[in-house]
Amino acid sequence: MLTVLANGTTFRVLYVEDDQQMAAAFYQAFSETASITIVASLQEALYYLKADPNIDLVVFNDRLNSTSFLNAIRDNQQIGKLSTILLTGESAVDLNAEPYRGRVIDVFHYGYSEAAFQTRLSYLILKKQYAEKKHSAEDEEHEHAQGRMPIGKRLFDITLSFLLLLMISPLLLVVAILVKLDSKGPIFYGSKRVGMGYKVFSMYKFRTMRTDADQMLASMASKNMYNVKKVEEATDQICEECQLAGGICQRPLFLDDKQVCEKVHFRTEKAKAMFSKFKEDPRVTRLGKILRNTSIDELPQFYNILRGDMSFVGNRPLPPYEAEKLTASGYARRFAAPAGLTGLWQVTKRGGAAVSDQERIQLDVLYAKKYSFRTDLMIVIRTLKAVWQKENV
Incomplete structure (x- = not known):
């Protein structure tokens, strides 16, 4: 239709x-x-x-x-x-x-x-x-649902990000020098992210990965922490419905000139993870591990906050290839909230807690529905406690 x-x-x-x-x-x-x-x-x-x-x-x-x-x-x-x-x-x-x-x-x-x-x-x-x-004029009263940044939140972001950038400028200079000495490549890494209202922007971090990190990603799919644990299904396997029908496929689908069971195919596709994250990531440099464990690599994002790309608290902005998988209305609701340096998901599921991509989406949607100054303050306090993380992800 x-x-x-x-x-x-x-x-x-x-x-x-x-x-x-x-x-x-x-x-x-x-x-x-x-x-x-x-x-x-x-x-x-x-x-x-x-x-x-x-x-x-x-x-x-x-x-x-x-x-x-x-x-x-x-x-x-x-x-x-x-x-x-x-x-x-x-x-x-x-x-x-x-x-x-x-x-x-x-x-x-x-x-x-x-x-x-x-x-x-x-x-x-x-x-x-x-x-x-x-x-839409009829939706003006639902500012949160329609992804409009509250004025007070924006003023807070501008003031605090400017003051913090001023205060930590010596640290930023030292880290920039160390990154340059540690491995070849640029000091900063700007990657495309999809934020509030599907706005695409470049999110800046200190570079913590090798310059060939993107090329290594395809070969690391089996190490993805968000992969759904499942029994591998052969491409020529048939579903339970077909087995009951005497082994004759009731829903044949032709892919690359080969017949497969439609039900098995879509079950396999559904099981694929929506997000990518790795434990003990081999793409990360020696200095990069330290910067990540102390969250120092995130400091250049104060510049994104000052520009208005992000807020201090919100839902993490996603790479386009991840955002494109969240097109269903229930998932898209997360983009009604500001993109954030930290958020509800980070402080709820930080460290060793098990997390699935569905849990992550639900937490993002929950924040989009209920975020307020009080909620943001609570998340900031919990972030400060969790910032010295020990998990190498």
Whole structure:
């Protein structure tokens, strides 16, 4: 069923593709989620956008000269800010380089997974829904639910973060020097995070990992602390329902030209963890372990608080790949609260306490519903007691 937004409109996608087979496949896969318009060239896309600039997303095939398209978008004030997803055959695309920076929000390679694209599309739709609800006049009285930072909380953040940065500036200088001497790489690490109202920003820390940490992540999936403990199921295994039917699969699903049981497949997918965290992480440097155990690596986030990206207390901002998994309404509620340096989850489940990703979400949602100055003060006090942690995570 086509997603209808709060104002009665649909999420609109302009797909730029001259291959009729690819265009038809895209329309068939995503037309039930969004309103799809297909054009076959760069010129048609620019003409369409000038005539109707209210497009939510452009999906552009790199083969049709994406560089010229992005430069034209940049120079045309009538079109305004536009989000673009690039389809490409290139092995690597630097989204921080021109002309991609600020205009291309994601890259999918030819032969991409429709499920992965659907997840990204659902995230963008939910983000727009949230923005519309946030500015709805009838919801103004529910400031917490709509993700609006209370003025008193913001003034407190500005004052305290400025004073703390001033006081600890000598310590920041010493740590910066030590990080540079300990291992090669930059002093600070800025990673993309999704915070309050689905705002994406760069969250800063002192670098505590090796420069190849991201490349090591894929090989460490089995060590994820949030993995659900389960018996491994073979891909050709059938479910209990199929076994009762004499071993004949009642719900066959074809993936990569191979038949699997649909029920087993989705049970396996559901069991995959939503968050990533590791004990005795081999990516962490020698100095990084000390900085993490004392939480000194978090100190540059006072700058994020001063900027307004975060608050002292809130829900931890998530990497985009984690935030995109929390698109269900019950999960999305956590993004109504400010992103925080510390929060209810950290002080409730700090140290050796067992924690699942579902427990973490529930605590985040609870904070979003009930946060107040009194709640924040309690969390700050408990954070000060827990800050000298002993757990290497």
